[in-house]
Amino acid sequence: MARKWSRYPKKAFYAFVGPWVIGFVLLTALPMVFGLLVSLTNFDGSSPRFKWVGLDNYVELFTDGEAWMALLRTLLFTAIVVPLTIGGSLGLAMIINRRLRALGLWRTLFFLPSVVPVVAMAIMWKLVFNRDSGILNAILGVVGIQPIAWLLDPTAFYALVILMLWGLGAGMIIMLAALQGVPAELEEAATIDGAGRWSVFRHVTVPMISPILFFQVITGVIAALQVFIQPLLLTSSAGISKVSGVPDSNNLYMVQVYKEFFLSNRFGYGSAMLWIFFLIILGLTLLFLRSSQSWVYYEVDTEAEKEGATR
C-alpha cells in the first residue's frame, strides 16, 4: 500500500487539478457568493451609494406578480419543450436506426441545425416566421390559412418552441447511440416470445435506454428552464438593448431577470431572482435524482457500464 501511494505523490494530483479548483473558486463560487451579497442590496449597477436592504428583495420577489407569471410560463415552456425534444429525438433516432438508403446524408441533415450559432438561428427563423415575406405563412397560405404574425403575442410562444425543436439533432445522436447499445438478442428474444413491435419497444427498448433517457430529461429540464437568448433574439427588433421588445408570451423567467438588471437597473433585485432560480433548479434536479430509482433501469454494475458506454 505504501509503495502504491509513493507512486502517486499527493502534490502531483493537486497540481494537475489545481487550475480547475482555482477556477471553480474564483469564477463560479465567487461570482455566486458575490451575487448573494448583491441580492441583499439595492445596487443599481453603477452608483457606489447603495444600501443594505437585508431580505427585502426576496420578500418583494415573493409578491412580484410579473416574476411569478414568468416563472409559471417558464415551467409551462419546459413542460412542453422537454417531452417534445426527448420524444422527437428518440423518434428521429428510431428512423435513422433503420436500414435506410443514404443514411449518412439524412443523419447529417438532421444533426446540422444543432451546431448553428444561436444568432444565425434567430436570423434564419425570423426570415421564415416573417408575417408578410416569410416562407411559413406562404406555405400555410396554400392551404388557405390567413397570415399569422408569428413573432408577436400570442403566437411568439409557438415560434419559440419550434425554434427549440429545430436543434433536435444533438438529442437524436445521443438516442441513436443509446438504441445501438441495446443488445439485438434481447429484442429478438422478445419478438420470438410473441411480443409485438410496440411491446418490444415499451418493455425492452425503453427500459434498456432509460438511464440515458433519464439523463436527457435532467439536462433538458435544466437547459429549458434557463432559456433566454432565443426569446431575446427572436423579436422583431433584435439587440441587447431591446429586451423590452420581447413579447409577453416569451417573457420567460431569465428574460424577466434580464429586464430587472438592464431595463430597471435593479441589480440587487435581479440577483435575488437569480438565487431563487438557482434553488428552484437545484430542488428540481434533486427531485428528479430521487425519483430515478423507480423508473430508471441500471444493469448490474453501474460503474462499469458508465466507463464502457462513454468510451
Added chain:
Amino acid sequence: MTTTERETPAGLAPEAKHIRKAEKVRKDKRPPAILYILILLLSVFFIGPFLWLILAALKTPAEWASFPIQVLPDKAQWNNFVDAVTQMDFLAYTANSLFLATTYSVLITISSATVGFGFARLRAPGKKALFLVLLSTMMIPQILTLLPTYVLFSQIGLVNTYWPWILWGLAASPYMVFLFRQFFSSLPRELEDAAIMDGAGWLRIFVQIFLPLSRPVLITSFLLSFTWTWGDYIGPALLLDTDHTTLAVAITAWYQDPNGNTIPTVQAAAAVLYILPVLSIFFFAQRYFVRSTVSSGVKG
C-alpha cells in the same frame, strides 16, 4: 460525412450483406416507402431555413418584401455580400471572433487535458469529493453565474477586455475535463510504468506520453470550444463594447437603414458568411461532434 457513414450499415454499401448477417435480425426488413416521405418532410424542416436564408441573401429588398412572396430572385444579388462586409467593419469583427475563439479554445483544451489527466491517473485524498463537485458544476446553468460575473468583472475593470475568456480558458471546463478523464482512464497502466522506472516526473509523463496519444480528444475539445465561442452571443454582448465585440453580436446590431430598421437581405448575407466557418468545421469533422455529443449524453 464519409467516415461516419461507415459506423452503421448504410443501405447501398456492398459490405452491407455481411453486416446484416453479423447483426442477424437487427431491423430485419427494408423500411417502407412512406418512411422516406416522412424523412423528406423532416429534411424540409431541418434544411428549409438554411435555403430560405440563402435565398433572402440573394434578393433585392423589394423582392424580399414583395407580397405575395417571390421565392427566387430575378437575378442573384451578390452585392448583398459586398454590403455585408462593407457596411460595418466585418473584417475587424471577424478578427475579434477568431482571436477570442482561438485563444479560449487553445487554453481550455490544454487546461482541461491537464485536469482530466489528474483525475484519471493520479491519486490523493479528496479526489472523489472533488470529482463529484466537478460533475455537479456541469449542472449549474452557466447563465446563472454569468450575470454576477459581469457585475463583478465590471467592478474590477475586466469589462471590454479579453481577460474573462483567458481566465475561463485557464480554469478548464468541467465537460471537457470529463471527456479527457474518460479517455486517459482507458489507457493501460504500463504506459507510465517504464517512465516512472526511469525517474520521469508526472508532468513529463503527461506531456510526452499521454498528451500525444489524446489527439482525437484534443481535436474534439478544440473544435467544440471554437464553435461554441464563435457562436456565443451573451458573453460578448455583456462583456464587450462595440469595438471589442464579436461577429455574433455585430451582425445583430448593424445593417440598418437610416430609419433604424434592419435590412434583412444584407443581414442574411452576413449571417451566411458568419455560419460558413462553423458549417465547414462541421462537414469536415462531423465525427468529432458525434463523438462528443454521444459522450455528453451517455454519462448518466
